[in-house]
Amino acid sequence: AQTVTQSQPEMSVQEAETVTLSCTYDTSESDYYLFWYKQPPSRQMILVIRQEAYKQQNATENRFSVNFQKAAKSFSLKISDSQLGDAAMYFCAYRIPSGSGGSNYKLTFGKGTLLTVNP
Amino acid sequence: NAGVMQNPRHLVRRRGQEARLRCSPVKGHSHVYWYRQLPEEGLKFMVYLQKENIIDESGMPKERFSAEFPKEGPSILRIQQVVRGDSAAYFCASSPWTSKNYGYTFGSGTRLTVV
Numbered sequence: 001a002q003t004v005t006q007s008q009p010e011m012s013v014q015e016a017e018t019v020t021l022s023c024t025y026d027t028s029e030s031d032y033y034l035f036w037y038k039q040p041p042s043r044q045m046i047l048v049i050r051q052e053a054y055k056q057q058n059a060t061e062n063r064f065s066v067n068f069q070k071a072a073k074s075f076s077l078k079i080s081d082s083q084l085g086d087a088a089m090y091f092c093a094y095r096i097p098s099g100s101g102g103s104n105y106k107l108t109f110g111k112g113t114l115l116t117v118n119p
Numbered sequence: 120n121a122g123v124m125q126n127p128r129h130l131v132r133r134r135g136q137e138a139r140l141r142c143s144p145v146k147g148h149s150h151v152y153w154y155r156q157l158p159e160e161g162l163k164f165m166v167y168l169q170k171e172n173i174i175d176e177s178g179m180p181k182e183r184f185s186a187e188f189p190k191e192g193p194s195i196l197r198i199q200q201v202v203r204g205d206s207a208a209y210f211c212a213s214s215p216w217t218s219k220n221y222g223y224t225f226g227s228g229t230r231l232t233v234v
Contacts (some may be wrong), residue, residue, distance in 0.1 A: 004161070028186030037225075045162075046212060046226035091161055105152065105175075105214075107223070 004094050006110035008026045013061045020067075021077045021113045023092030027041050029053075034068070034075045035107070039090040042048045044100045048090070051075065079115075124193075131177035131232045137203070140200040140229045143188040151194045152223065153186060159168050162180030165209075168194060201233045 005027045012021035025034070036048040051059045051068050058066050063083075067076045079086055092110040120152045124143040132138050149170050154162040155178075165178040168188035176186065181188050183201075188194040198205055214225035 037229045042227060045212075046178060056202070092163075104151070105167055106164045107154075107162070109163070111159065111161045 002029075002052065002094055002096075002108045004092050004108050004110040004114050006092055008113045010114045010116070012118060013079070015082055015084060017082055017104060018080045019082055021090050021092075021115065022031075023075045023077070023081060024111060025073050025075065025094050025098075025108075026094070027073070027094065029096050030071040031097055033097060034035070034066075034095040035095070036064070036075075036077045037091040037093060037109075038086075038088045039112070040085075045091075049077065079108070082117050084117050084119060087115055089114050121212055123224050125209075125211050125226035125229050126229065127229060129230050129232070131234060132201045133234055134202060135200050138201050138231055140196040140198075140209050140211075140231070142194040142196070142211030142226060144194070144211070145215075145224050147223070148213035150214045151188050152210065152212045152214075153194075153196050154210045156210060156228070158207070162210060165196075196227050198231070201231070203233050206231055206233045224233075 005024045007022055018056050021033050023047050032053045035050045037045045038048050048063045060070050063080045065078045089112045091112045093107045096104045097105050121143055126141050147152050151168045153165040155165050156162045166186045167175040170188055171190050185197045185201045208228045210228045212225045212226055
């Protein structure tokens with residue numbers, strides 16, 4: 001079974017600094033998708049960034065980037081120039097691609113990392 | 120272009136009552152997924168529905184929980200005879216189909232409190 005582990009329950013960062021959130025996962029699949037979701041106090045689940053496992057290049061979305069290490073099954077999120085609005089719970093999630101058979105529509109989430117941004 | 124709409128946002132029920140949670144997917148999306156978030160936990164898959172069909176309910180508790188997505192109207196997650204352990208945030212997500220590898224569009228959830 002696939003599992004997603006976020007080993008940092010809480011993290012804090014100074015405004016304008018950089019922070020990295022860790023995520024590891026366990027799977028026997030060779031092709032899959034990884035996601036980072038942001039959940040602010042409003043509870044809305046917001047997709048931050050997505051990585052396809054077959055792509056060697058790390059995904060980047062503005063100030064958000066990932067360090068995807070497939071062999072190590074690691075998928076960390078780096079937030080550069082942190083802003084007060086980045087304060088939220090961050091969830092790492094995994095899914096196998098459509099067409100892979102089985103439950104390819106299910107997202108498996110980690111328990112989350114609560115990020116605090118200090119002014 | 121509204122996103123996934125869930126209501127109510129907060130729901131308080133006494134033990135033994137019924138809870139009905141509603142989810143209107145993004146317009147044009149025919150696939151709906153329900154997830155539950157217990158305190159201090161990530162989201163856990165409950166059920167996957169298409170219009171008038173339950174595709175996978177493997178994450179649903181065997182008793183008291185049911186879900187539907189009728190041809191017309193929102194998807195409904197129904198919890199009968201609620202107990203304190205049902206207190207959680209329930210999220211709905213939708214997608215146009217599963218052939219695209221989206222991370223889905225989520226609603227803001229319904230927080231159910233059982234007193």
